[in-house]
Amino acid sequence: MDDYLDEEQYLGLEDEYDNSIYNNVTLLSANDLYQEFKDRLEIIKDKIGETSQVVLNILIFFNFEVKTIYEKLLLNDEFEQIKVQLEEQGIYKESKVNINDNLICSICEQTNAQGFSLNCNHKFCKSCWNQMIEIQFSSQIPLVRCLQDQCFERLPHQFLEQYPKYKQILIKRFMQHDDQITWCPGLNCENVFKCLNFSNSIKCPCGIKFCSKCRNEKHHPIPCDILKKVLEYQQSNDYWAILHASKCPQCGRLIQRTEGCFHLKCLCGQHFCFKCSGPWAKDHEQSFYTCPYMNTNKNPSKYALQLKDELQSINNNIRNIEQSVKTLKQQVKKVLLDDLLEYSEKAIQLFKTSKSFLFYKFHLMENKDVQMCEQTFQCFQEELNSCLIIIQKKVLEVQDNESLKERTMLEYINFEDSEKKVLRNLKIKKQLIKQYIIETLIK
Known part of the structure; x- marks a missing residue:
């Protein structure tokens, strides 16, 4: 049961996970899920003193929001009036077929x-x-x-239970409002877990590690609310505008540049630079197609563009590793690839961790100095790229040697101490960055 908790340890360093054996994380089957639903139904039935059919009618009417049901039917002085309204909707009717x-x-x-x-x-x-x-x-x-x-x-409920689709709908609607039930966000993965306590890192059998609360891939120590804001912002029109436009420093209008130099003139009369969003100064006139301040000014478009490009780069690197290993396993038969697979998996997890660091750097852009975060992350990213080069080199060693395909074991895909050291250093740096994030969150 507790194998689904990600208690990752390396060189005596343990990730700052909130989870422990007391989280009681359980992978649920479809039958387990429906039983969970029926158990919850019995609890509500006992509290409000109605039959299972009436309770189910009430659940559907209130969109399975149990807290709202208790407030309306148990804690509200106007309960009798509310009950009359529900009776008019047929909520308290019980039919038989x-x-x-x-x-x-x-x-x-x-x-x-x-x-x-x-x-x-x-x-x-x-x-x-x-x-x-x-x-x-x-x-x-x-x-x-x-x-x-x-x-x-x-x-009636008993009649509809003969339809598997009916049960699936009830489970899905019920899961949305139950804090103890969470599901894996992995593509095409339908695994669902019961988690008695909050866990920021559940490891699904499909390989994904995710947060039990927001059901996104593991993002510790980034809080769920910060991750949610950044992800929502990425999907908004504001994000698109910032990527393709620059904000006037005087009136705040967003101006899109379609062609020409960086020198823009706003409708309010302000002259400013498209790249840094700062007032057009003499320094800009050294070149109308480069900006002397674009790497120092806190220009929102700069960070939004960085986030977009760096996230794309990280996702590409993850896909490249996965595809290289997959292709290698198809091409080379009867070859022991355990070391390479293990090294590749650790690199992929580190790349995924770097995405959460990236989200936090973008969050800091609004109200804090990001210079230290940028430098630390850049160093971390450079070593991650070294990891990628090592993996690509090992893959090529196998692909280039045709004779290996007939051998039962590949003995020399071993990682040298220097190559292992890259991974160790990344683990240490990951801990330091997490500690830095935790400290900045407290301030």
């Missing part, structure tokens, strides 16, 4: 049809019921009302 033969369907008017009705006795054939069930489930709605207009009777 009545099987009918030789009925006349009220919708398609088919005669001698087989179908069913609810307590309201509105009769419809199986085909019409199934069409409505399919429509509701395709819209992720775990609720099927009577097909008669303005009728609030609904198919």
